[in-house]
Amino acid sequence: MTLAGRLDRLRSFPRAPPPNHDSAAVKSNLPDEDVQLQQNILAYHVAHRPDSTVFGHAQARNLKLTELFVRTRGEGVSRPSLQAQADSSRQRPEAEKAQPSPDDLEAVTVCEFLVEEDMLNVHGVLSGACAMLLIDIGTFSALFALGAVVGIDPSGVSTSMNLVWHAPAFRGTTVRLVNTSLTLKPRMAAARCEVGMHLPAHDARHSRS
Numbered sequence: 001m002t003l004a005g006r007l008d009r010l011r012s013f014p015r016a017p018p019p020n021h022d023s024a025a026v027k028s029n030l031p032d033e034d035v036q037l038q039q040n041i042l043a044y045h046v047a048h049r050p051d052s053t054v055f056g057h058a059q060a061r062n063l064k065l066t067e068l069f070v071r072t073r074g075e076g077v078s079r080p081s082l083q084a085q086a087d088s089s090r091q092r093p094e095a096e097k098a099q100p101s102p103d104d105l106e107a108v109t110v111c112e113f114l115v116e117e118d119m120l121n122v123h124g125v126l127s128g129a130c131a132m133l134l135i136d137i138g139t140f141s142a143l144f145a146l147g148a149v150v151g152i153d154p155s156g157v158s159t160s161m162n163l164v165w166h167a168p169a170f171r172g173t174t175v176r177l178v179n180t181s182l183t184l185k186p187r188m189a190a191a192r193c194e195v196g197m198h199l200p201a202h203d204a205r206h207s208r209s
Helices: 032-045 079-085 128-150
Strands: 064-072 105-114 174-184 189-198
Touching: 032 064, 032 128, 064 128, 105 128, 128 174, 128 189
Parallel strands: none
Antiparallel strands: 064 105, 105 174, 174 189
16 A cells, blocks of 8 residues: 555545644645644644534644654754754655655654643643643654654554653743654554743743753
8 A cells, every 4th residue: 555545544634723724834844735734633633623522622722733844763953953954945855755664764743832721720830631631642743743754644542651740831831842753663652742831921930841
């Protein structure tokens, strides 16, 4: 079966509504159609559709894909270098044309969301359960990005999550999820998420990621 055939299910997802409707707004080294596919996949998994009653939709609907890169594994490219890649023509890596093993490549995605009132716990900070939901969705965005290049649909369920919290996120904070694929196999996959925060300009609280 061709790569396109293996991804037919994902390509059948409806087009993403805002905030994931504009592929040109995403920093990436992939073609626009690949970026739009990842936006559609993200919107599908937060059930972002009219009258959605899926668990967590109200809190995850504004999760936005802002960066998407697929690169050779072990390159060790820094974040500024990754951003510079987005200024070049958006083309798939040369290795992709030969449909390499997922062991040869890694995907990095960045997703952002704003902490709002209905995401807070009784202490007035981002609920741990809400954060876990968003991190879960964020990490598999990297797996779907890599899967689209190597022809593997990583759809499934999360079987294990290991989280370490360093600081609370208050209402009005923009949370940034940097997701990196670790391994991708037909029956098992793993990814890492690093969480950073940007406080509102008027907020004097100190924060660290």
